[in-house]
Structures are given as structure tokens and as C-alpha cells.
Amino acid sequence: MSRIKLTTVAFRGTEEQEKQLRNTLMEIRNSDHPSVMTALQQAQAIYGYLPIEVQQIIADYMGVSLEEVFGVATFYSQFTLNPKGEYAFGVCLGTACYVKGSGDIVAKLEECLGMKDGETSSDGKFSIGSTRCVGCCGLAPVMTVNKDVYGKLTVKDIPDIVAKYKAL
């Protein structure tokens, strides 16, 4: 229970996305091997995450209960119930970064943004996600914010970086 992070971000799906979802679900339903798993994958590709509004549509189309859909969505780590924030903070928890103290970076980030790893702020502006090795261990510890990369970080650097994005 504790590990499931429900979103607090209001659903902002478009009519366009819903149309796309319904078409895709029709195709899946008519395929030889209709599965909830495939439906969830396709839905996440469209919306970027799996909010209740989307899972309800999936349940209706696939003829299963909402709980069954949710059970699959929370079983596999590939699925997320949270949208990425407009500014998505990603902290590398790969071996090198971790040894260089990226655990403390995550903690500071959580403190500055007032939310936990894996969560998205309810206005949808920020999200924190820990990542595996991003491939630049020489810069450890590393953090990315969308396409910006910050290397050789210390805990002290974090408030300023956060403030910069808050101001945007």
C-alpha cells in the first residue's frame, strides 16, 4: 500500500487523446490476444501515465473490473500513476552517483520541493524521479531536469537549482 503513489494532479486529458485511446482499445479488443497489459502500455504511450479516468475507459473496453486493471498497473514497474512534472527532476542513483552521495541529493530535493521521490506536485509543475545510471559517472553525482544536466553536485547546490525552476 505504502509504495503506491496516487497522483494529486488534475486530469488534463484532451479529446484528441481520448479518441486515440478508444481507437487503440478497439483494435486491442479485436486482436487475437486482447490483454489488459497491452492496453495499459498503449494508454501510457498516449497519456504518459495512467490516471483513473484512463483506467476506467480501459476497464470498460476490456470487460474487466477497474480493480483488475489497477492490479496490473501497480504490479509492473513500467507503469506509472503519476504524470511527469513540467520540470522533471531525475537524480541518478547508479553506483557511482550513489557512492558520491546522491541519496542525500534526493533527500534535499524532497525537502525543497515538499514532496517524495516518485511524486508529482499537484499543480503538475514538478516531479522527482530517481533514475539508474545515466552514463556520465565522471560527473557524479548527477541530476537532470528535463534536458538540463547538473553534475558534481553537493547538497548545498540544490536550493538554488530548485529556486531557478520555481521562478520559471
Place this chain on the structure above:
Amino acid sequence: MALVNVKINNIPVQVEEGTTILEAARQAGIKIPTLCYLKGVNEIGACRVCVCEVKGARSLVAACVYPVNEGMEVFTNTKAVKDSRKATVELLLSNHNQDCLSCVRNNNCELQKLSLELGCSSHKYDGVKTESHIDASTPYLIRDNSKCVLCRRCVAVCKEYQSVAVIGANSRGFDTHIACAFESPLANTACVGCGQCIVACPVGALHEVEEIDQVNAAIADPKKHVIVAAAPSVRVGLGEEFGMPIGTNVEGKMVAALRRLGFDDVFDVNFGADLTIMEEGAEFISRLKNGGTLPMITSCSPAWVKFCEHNFPDQLDHLSTCKSPQQMFGAVCKTYYAQKLGIDPKDIVVVSIMPCTAKKFEKGRADQSAAGVPDIDYSLTVRELAKMIKSAGIIFEELPDEQWDAPLGMFSGAGLIFGATGGVMEAALRTVYEALTGKEAPSLDFTEVRGTEGIKEATYDIGGTKVKVCVASGLANARKIMQDVREGKADYQFIEIMSCPGGCVNGGGQPIKSAFVRNNYDVKKLRAASIYAQDKGMKLRKSHENPAIKELYKEFLGEPNSHKAHEILHTSYVPRNRY
């Protein structure tokens, strides 16, 4: 089907091909312990408690799902088997809240029994436990996941029997837990409150919201006039809580026990059932004659009503507007009977004893307060009543048989058979037949609608009018019928639906039977047979001949479906969302 020869612990047996090891062993007189297995409902081989050794197999196999084949040799009792089962249960115990002494299922817990039988050490693998919380959001059910063993029996009955499917396994691995979609509290889902999950649970993870303390407090309050009444099927369930054979009819002892518990009046909900027939019968005849919405569907089962509201909100016109027997009974107590006694209905406390958990929800519904106060104050399950009797020091087995109090303790066989699937239909037919033809039906036994099958149909010629009826129990069956009704494919005039498979005799508030008993005995059939036997021996078998009912109409209500009857005995429904 072909027969195969197998040996279980060197005992040769011949069984049908495809039989599981578990069943084959049973035929050889050997019991293999199980935990997650519920015959026909939950056959997933998940818990690994039933593992056995098969000669030539690489590893131990799960007996509940492993089919036998010709020449197979199975060993159910070797050291490897016993060690494995023991370790499995010890691991379950390591993540189990071992609050056994104060647990509602103490002495009736399948995990406790397994632990004892397998000689487990309760703290062999102490360590971190899965974080859990208690869902007490509904007025009828509490889920305490700290005691859950993840057998998924509750999930299976919710989906397979009831097609409600609001609970399932969320997350994975050590974090796996049974809950609702989006971790929603149960009260915010389309749960109908039937309680089938409770009676399927092997441990104390699920139980009803108890109202025993409130009832005892009311009894102790000299200002309150406390009335109790028991539903038809309670008398054939209660004895099991005192070690009697399944289906033993303990009506007389139950009345004696209720009186000794200190209730002021000991009445029978069967009276409410007879009253329901008067109202529902009249409503049916009126719909039939005046072109009302047909088929008319019974509304006695509160979980069914809620199911209909959630899943068929566009079909609510089909539901009879009659309150359930429980609610009719309460309404009459607080109007007619209160007036008779000269007591303010606010000082009357009506307690119902029910085979049901949904009744705890029903009593709190809107439009169920005929006298401006709730028709029913407290609704206890059969289990709660047994607990009260035990804690009061009443030696149930030794009680004399006593009679119900007058006048609301008087009932007909028609009211009594409400406790089994088909019973409401049969009771209604006994009365409707006479009302339409002026003659008694050729036989009072409408056997076509009896029996434990999930869906039954029959057509009766009632004075030249063909009446086609349908009886469904188990909400998965009800869903099938309702889809036909929605699509206009159902040519019935009258449908009876009970939520629990087999009706109230198998309700979620009845004594809990272990999986072994459920897998090997048809509990609902045994309890139903006991009810029909009592009906058969009764002189009074038609609701409209119940003298107390006649008097009620004469003195107070006027005619069935009169304006006054409508105000007191009928109700309304609300469309609800599926999510």
C-alpha cells in the same frame, strides 16, 4: 470419462481422468491440507500448503491443481512434504499479525489450525512486516490486512459469485495487498456488502462491523423497549456455532436464548416476510393488470438492490417498491406496535438478527424511517448473536424450546421459506394464485423454483394467465438476467433475486465454514432442506392466512398497497455510479 489408476500413499484408487491429486486423495480417505483453495471458485495453486510428492516429478506439486494420470504415485505425508508445508506456514506467520487471543476468528481460523497441525513455530522467521492499514469505511465490513494471508479467496468470490469485483491484489512482492482500485476506501466503491468475502476468508482479515455493545447497552437501558427478531434462515444456521450439524433447526432454543438475553419482545422477521408477500403480491397483481413495469423484481435482498443501483441504474423501475422484510418489520414495530403499546417510537429499539451483512447498510438507507426514526436500529449477524449468547453464559444446547411472542412473532411457512433461493417466489405464488383465481393452488409446493441452481425458470397457469417466473441467486447470475431485461430479451413477469448463492441460508452473516467443509459439503443445500422441512410440517403455509397479518391490515393498514401501507412499507431507490 476414462478412469485412471493411481496410488496415494500406496493406497490404490481409481478416479476419473483429470481429477486433481487433492480430490483423488479425498477418495482414498486422505485429507491434504489447503489454504487458498476453494472448490470451483479459487483454484490457483498459490499458497503451496497442499504440496505433495509425485514419484518421478522434479519438485513438489500443488495437489489442488495437479491432475492425476495413469499409474501416478503420490505421497502426501513424507518428510519433504511436511517440511515444505511447515516452512510455508511459518513464512505466512512471519508476516501475520498474531493477535490471536483477541481475534474474531480465534478458534475458527484456518491458519491457526494449519499451524497447529503442522507443528509450526509461530516466531520462526520474525522480521519486517508488510505495512498495512485497516479499512473500516463501511457500516458493515472491516478489512484488516495485517491478518491477510493473500489467499485471494475473497477476491475470487467477489468476482466469480457476485461479479462485483471491487477487490483485488494491488502492488507486488512484499507490498502486495488486497484492496480496491486506486486504494479507494471500500465505501466509495460498488461493493454491495453481501459479506461473501467474510465467509470465504480463512483468517481474521475480514469481519463484520459488530453492534453487540450497542445492543447490550440498549437492553440495559430501562427507558428503552428493546424488540428483537430473527430472519428465516437464522434458525438453520445458529446451531452450527454451538457444534450442531449443518442445518440443524434451532428455532425454539434460539427464542429461549433471545429471551434470556433480556429482550423485551422476541419476534420473528418471518412476520415481516409474510407482510412483504401481501404488499409485493398486491403490487405484482396491480402491475400485471394495469400495464405496470414488468418483469417485477423482488427487493428483499439489500446487496442485490445496491448491485442494481450501481450496475443497472436504468432498470430501477423493475424493482418492487416494497421494503425488505427486515425493514417492514421494523416499520411496523415503530408505528402499529408502538401505538398499540403506547410507547414513543423513539424509545423503541428494534434489533434484527440476520444471515447478512448488507442489512447493516440497508438500515441506514434513506427512506427507511416510517416513524421518523430508523425502522431498524441494530442488525446483528448470526455470528454476533452466537457470540452474545456465549458471553452471557447461556448453555445453548440445554435450553428448552420456546415460542415466539405475539403478535409479531406469528408467521406462515411462506414467510419462513424466504430464507432460501426461490422461497420468496414460492411464497408470492401461494398468495397471488389465490388472489387471482379465488382458489387455493393445486399444490402449495412450487418445486420448480426450489433447489440451489443459480438460475431457475418456470411458467405457471394462474386462472388462464400464463405467468413466467425466474429465480436467480448469486449476483453473477443476476447480472446475466438483468442484461436480458435491459435488452428486452427477458419474457418473465416476475423475477426473484437473492444476492448470495443459494439465498440467505448461505448469506455473508451466517456461521463461517472452513474451506474443507465448503469443498466437501453443500452447506446451502443442507440449511435450505431444513427450512423446507419445517414449512412442510406447518398448518399455516400462506402469508395471507397469517392471523396477525390480517389483524394488522384490519386495525391499521387497511388494504395491501393502501396509501398508509405505501407510506410505511414501501421505499425508493437511487441510481449509483459503477466507479
